[in-house]
Amino acid sequence: MAINNIVQQVVPNSLESMIEIVTQPWEKAPLLSAHAKGKKIIGCFPVYTPLEIIHACNGAALPLFGGGNQVEIMNADSRFASFICSISKSTLELQLQNKFRNFDGVVLSNICDVARNLASVMKRNSKLNIEYLHLPQNDNIEIALPYYKSELSRFLRKVADITGCFPTDASLSRSTALYNKLRGLLEDLHGFVSNDGRLGAFEYTVYLRYCYSMLPEDAVTFLGSLLNSMSDRVPRNRDCIKIIIEGAFCEQPPIELIRAIEETGCWIVDDDFAKGLRWHVGPVQEKGDPIEMLARSYFESAQPSSVRHDFKTRREDLLVKKVRKYNADGVLFFIPKFCEPALFDYARYKEKLESEGIAHLQIEYEEKMWTFERIRSEVETFVESVLFW
Amino acid sequence: MSSEVQEMSKKLMQDYYQQLQDAKSGGKPTACIMISGNCVEILRAFDIQPIFPEVNALQTAIRKQSLPLILAAEQRGYSSDNCAYVKADMGMYFTKTGNLPDPSFVVCNYVGCNVYVKWFEHVADYFHKPLIMIDIPFLREKVPSEEDVKYVIRQLESLIKHCEDLTGTKFDIDKLREILKYSRISEDGWSQAKDLCKKKPAPFDAYFDAINMMGPINVLRGTKEAAEFFMKSVLVYEQLVKEKKGPLPEEKFRIVIEGPPPYPYYRSFRELFSKWGAVACQSTYSTVGGIWEFGFRHDPKKPLESIARQMIIENLCNRSLLSRYNQIESYVKNWSADALVIHSVKSCRLFSAGQGDMRDYFVHSLDTPTLMIESDLEDPRYYSHAQLKNRIDAFFESLQHKRLTANLRT
Ligand code: SF4
Numbered sequence: 001m002a003i004n005n006i007v008q009q010v011v012p013n014s015l016e017s018m019i020e021i022v023t024q025p026w027e028k029a030p031l032l033s034a035h036a037k038g039k040k041i042i043g044c045f046p047v048y049t050p051l052e053i054i055h056a057c058n059g060a061a062l063p064l065f066g067g068g069n070q071v072e073i074m075n076a077d078s079r080f081a082s083f084i085c086s087i088s089k090s091t092l093e094l095q096l097q098n099k100f101r102n103f104d105g106v107v108l109s110n111i112c113d114v115a116r117n118l119a120s121v122m123k124r125n126s127k128l129n130i131e132y133l134h135l136p137q138n139d140n141i142e143i144a145l146p147y148y149k150s151e152l153s154r155f156l157r158k159v160a161d162i163t164g165c166f167p168t169d170a171s172l173s174r175s176t177a178l179y180n181k182l183r184g185l186l187e188d189l190h191g192f193v194s195n196d197g198r199l200g201a202f203e204y205t206v207y208l209r210y211c212y213s214m215l216p217e218d219a220v221t222f223l224g225s226l227l228n229s230m231s232d233r234v235p236r237n238r239d240c241i242k243i244i245i246e247g248a249f250c251e252q253p254p255i256e257l258i259r260a261i262e263e264t265g266c267w268i269v270d271d272d273f274a275k276g277l278r279w280h281v282g283p284v285q286e287k288g289d290p291i292e293m294l295a296r297s298y299f300e301s302a303q304p305s306s307v308r309h310d311f312k313t314r315r316e317d318l319l320v321k322k323v324r325k326y327n328a329d330g331v332l333f334f335i336p337k338f339c340e341p342a343l344f345d346y347a348r349y350k351e352k353l354e355s356e357g358i359a360h361l362q363i364e365y366e367e368k369m370w371t372f373e374r375i376r377s378e379v380e381t382f383v384e385s386v387l388f389w
Numbered sequence: 390m391s392s393e394v395q396e397m398s399k400k401l402m403q404d405y406y407q408q409l410q411d412a413k414s415g416g417k418p419t420a421c422i423m424i425s426g427n428c429v430e431i432l433r434a435f436d437i438q439p440i441f442p443e444v445n446a447l448q449t450a451i452r453k454q455s456l457p458l459i460l461a462a463e464q465r466g467y468s469s470d471n472c473a474y475v476k477a478d479m480g481m482y483f484t485k486t487g488n489l490p491d492p493s494f495v496v497c498n499y500v501g502c503n504v505y506v507k508w509f510e511h512v513a514d515y516f517h518k519p520l521i522m523i524d525i526p527f528l529r530e531k532v533p534s535e536e537d538v539k540y541v542i543r544q545l546e547s548l549i550k551h552c553e554d555l556t557g558t559k560f561d562i563d564k565l566r567e568i569l570k571y572s573r574i575s576e577d578g579w580s581q582a583k584d585l586c587k588k589k590p591a592p593f594d595a596y597f598d599a600i601n602m603m604g605p606i607n608v609l610r611g612t613k614e615a616a617e618f619f620m621k622s623v624l625v626y627e628q629l630v631k632e633k634k635g636p637l638p639e640e641k642f643r644i645v646i647e648g649p650p651p652y653p654y655y656r657s658f659r660e661l662f663s664k665w666g667a668v669a670c671q672s673t674y675s676t677v678g679g680i681w682e683f684g685f686r687h688d689p690k691k692p693l694e695s696i697a698r699q700m701i702i703e704n705l706c707n708r709s710l711l712s713r714y715n716q717i718e719s720y721v722k723n724w725s726a727d728a729l730v731i732h733s734v735k736s737c738r739l740f741s742a743g744q745g746d747m748r749d750y751f752v753h754s755l756d757t758p759t760l761m762i763e764s765d766l767e768d769p770r771y772y773s774h775a776q777l778k779n780r781i782d783a784f785f786e787s788l789q790h791k792r793l794t795a796n797l798r799t
């Protein structure tokens with residue numbers, strides 16, 4: 001089906017069909033059809049993967065977000081203990097249930113100790129190529145840049161071994177340009193979320209994930225039409241509180257839960273859902289050595305993140321800045337159960353927000369949740385407390 | 390168990406804590422650093438007193454003082470699901486307990502454990518002190534690339550520069566070489582001692598008693614005192630081997646233990662194994678700082694490069710879970726173990742995430758009798774003695790039964 005047709009049919013009426021795709025991308029992602037045409041499919045575990053490299057190697061990169069509430073955990077529970085986050089279990093479960101049968105590889109990185117060991121367990125339990133990236137945690141660019149360039153080059157060689165295509169610099173630059181375009185359009189779309197709320201965070205998140213379930217070329221076309229259709233919408237009614245969501249950068253909450261939060265009267269002006277898909281702030285340089293440009297942008301223009309350590313900038317200060325920028329009424333810490341990077345950061349955020357008198361609420365979720373009543377009522381109480389503060 | 394080695398170790402660690410006191414009263418420069426694959430030799434080359442927050446945290450657990458500290462940290466917003474080592478350490482600062490000096494700076498040797506980074510961010514922030522990052526590329530291929538090694542060396546050089554600025558002392562590479570010579574002696578001793586555990590009976594328990602060697606090898610490595618400790622300990626262990634003496638009156642089972650011990654209940658946990666005559670002939674936890682038993686030594690001829698290689702390759706924490714399987718496999722085979730015991734701790738996902746798969750591998754692929762039990766290394770709330778006892782008893786009963794029936798058949 002042509003993308004324009006998809007747009008006509010699914011925006012906004014068929015959002016449900018997009019939700020179906022983004023919650024079961026391993027089976028329903030449009031880019032999987034490229035497999036039949038000989039493209040290799042590489043799954044990317046959160047948070048961040050340099051997708052440009054996979055694209056330049058003629059591969060199709062599919063960001064993964066675990067099994068959500070779409071997979072019954074039957075085998076993975078015995079591999080990972082009860083105090084380990086859900087996404088690691090559901091990802092392994094998908095693999096054990098052979099749901100990655102059309103994949104040729106999966107990439108993970110050093111976001112946390114769980115993801116690191118998951119890479120090993122996945123390797124032992126399948127014939128898939130499992131690649132592990134060590135993203136630099138030293139923010140001294142002079143020291144870390146040569147290392148990271150070599151790591152990206154190593155990654156490129158690994159991907160090229162899988163796809164059988166070693167890219168030229170020109171094709172790498174073209175892939176960078178394409179992803180720049182995609183990210184730019186998504187940024188424009190996000191403007192409608194934060195500026196006047198004509199688009200909700202729930203809907204935006206669906207589009208965001210939907211775009212990455214397609215090949216980037218198709219996503220760019222899709223977004224062009226979607227952005228055009230935004231002028232038909234009316235800005236949001238202001239009878240609500242503005243909040244920022246923090247902590248949901250890796251394991252994703254059930255998509256319906258985001259809708260439920262919006263329904264309680266929260267205008268989510270900014271969030272970190274699927275943060276890796278919006279990793280770069282601004283375009284990656286398209287001129288010059290493409291690997292170096294990608295590496296540079298990791299240090300110079302990546303989002304602050306609980307899994308990318310930048311000691312020059314305190315993340316809690318940035319969060320406060322963000323609250324001020326959007327004139328937000330509060331912060332909702334939305335943290336996957338047992339997620340150490342998010343939980344550790346919460347301790348610092350909390351202290352800072354309290355000292356600044358910014359309202360906040362911490363909620364823990366699991367991807368396999370079905371009912372949201374408890375969370376909904378907690379958020380409702382929070383909204384009321386902010387409104388009558 | 391050799392009480393002689395234990396006494397020597399105790400004395401060394403007491404002296405170390407005294408040095409911390411002296412540093413505090415004398416205003417000497419100090420630096421926080423982590424255990425795993427550390428580069429303590431560089432600090433030593435500048436006479437900077439190292440502080441090991443992990444060791445401080447475990448000391449509070451052994452003394453049964455960790456819970457109030459953990460709770461103090463939780464009150465500040467730390468989660469019950471965060472590593473309790475961090476909470477006990479931060480709790481000490483929040484409650485102003487302990488008598489440790491403040492660090493002059495913080496060296497984050499990010500060697501495998503992601504929690505280290507968070508922990509030291511928080512420590513540096515709390516003390517308003519600089520944080521020097523040593524980002525160690527995870528060992529994601531069989532060997533590290535030259536770029537990986539260069540990256541670490543460059544970071545070590547930047548640490549050296551920082552130490553020079555802090556102390557006003559010029560870096561003396563010959564002093565570092567001398568220190569590394571002592572490191573080598575300790576590593577040789579460690580390795581010989583571990584090797585002696587191949588004997589039956591093993592002269593010491595390579596899990597519960599190995600703690601006596603872990604302080605000297607990880608905290609005091611590079612000192613003359615640690616080197617002497619290892620030389621003497623090996624003599625003691627050799628003598629025990631000659632006399633066919635082990636830590637228990639009779640060594641009935643030889644086990645390999647994977648995972649950290651429950652420090653708040655160290656003794657009673659140990660007794661659960663001792664009563665069955667079970668002795669650990671090897672353990673993975675003892676290698677968090679470094680794996681010396683397979684031959685690696687620091688090299689005074691290549692000081693920075695060998696430090697870098699040790700940080701990247703030669704410690705358990707920076708290796709993949711699958712290479713841990715290989716390490717255990719070698720322990721089971723070469724140290725002639727009867728079984729594997731996996732102690733899964735809630736705090737430490739570096740150790741515990743995926744241990745169910747490890748059990749599956751050892752039981753189904755290698756046919757090694759394997760027991761998996763759960764508690765925590767620092768938080769006493771996760772230790773259930775009765776539950777552990779039931780599981781451990783049932784396991785050894787079945788091992789004993791198997792042995793009896795096998796004997797009858799032969
Ligand atoms: S949810 Fe958190 S703990 Fe789990 S894999 Fe992601 S970052 Fe790691």
Ligand code: SF4
Nearest residue numbers: 472502504737738739
């Ligand atoms: S997670 Fe494990 S290795 Fe890391 S600090 Fe905690 S106990 Fe130590």
